[in-house]
Amino acid sequence: MIGCKPSTTPMIPGAHLHQDSSTPFDDPSAYRRLIGRLIYLTNTRSDITFCVNQLAQFMACPTSFHHTAAMKVLRYLKATPALGLFFPADSVIQLKAYSDSDWASCLDIRRSVSGYCIYLGQSLVSWKSKKQRTISQSSCEAEYRALALTTCEITWLNYILEDLQYNYSMPTLLYCDNQSAIYLASNLVFHETTKHIEIDCHTIREKCSQA
Incomplete structure (x- = not known):
């Protein structure tokens, strides 16, 4: 791949991998070794986390x-060898998180994917792209489950800061681009259509009330 043509994106925009009927790859072991190296690389390259998460789901029977x-x-x-993590020394210490989901993106079982990025000041310290355990019946539900996952990670990071005896009074900022999920997080009334995600509702609302 040294002489390959560089690409500006890690995968085709809007594409969703699935277990297709194309020709099985002739060397599955080589595919698994490659994905294993890419998984290791996600420790410092958060920009490939989502696509590696997608590729890792087909290590049992990869296709061409x-x-x-x-x-x-x-x-x-190859096109982005200089990208990585940067930790400036003069940033304001405050946790700031971005949560998102890709609703029903798995074409095989129609599960959604949760994703988040959490910054400490200007430094990216935690990120994840993970398929949800259950099927979400709406984009609001998928976004809310992603919020719950992000909230648990924020809580864990706060515990770490407490163990390091770093006290700060600034609240953690959690950003979400789904208005229905934001309204659900602040509405104290459970509706009939949201009872199946009641635990996630209580998780987020408890943390919001403590902020």
């Missing part, structure tokens, strides 16, 4: 299409 998608990640890495 999945291998082509993995090669595109390598082409992207």
Whole structure:
């Protein structure tokens, strides 16, 4: 791949990988080794976390299409060798989180994907892209489950700061781009259509009330 053409994106925008009927890849072990290296690389390259999460779901029976998608990640890495994590010394110490979800993105079982990025000041300190355990019946529900996952991670980071004896009074900022999920987080009334996510509702509202 040294002489390959660089790519500006790690995967085709809007594409969702699935267990297709294309030709099985002739060397599954090589595919698994490649994905294993890419998973290790996500420790410092958060920009490829989502696509590696997608590719890792097909290590049992990869196809030629999945291998082509993995090669595109390598082409992207060639185009962006200088990207990484930067921790400035003069940033304001405050936790700030961004939560999002990709509703029903798995074409095989229609589960959604939760994702978050959490900053300490200007430094990215935690990130994840993970398929949800249950099927969400609406984009609001998928976004709310992503909020719950992000809230649990924020709580854990706050515990770490307390263990390090770092006290700060600034509240954690949690950003979400779904108005229905934001309204659900601040509404004290449970509706009939939201009883199945009641635990997630209580998790987020408890933390909001403590802020």
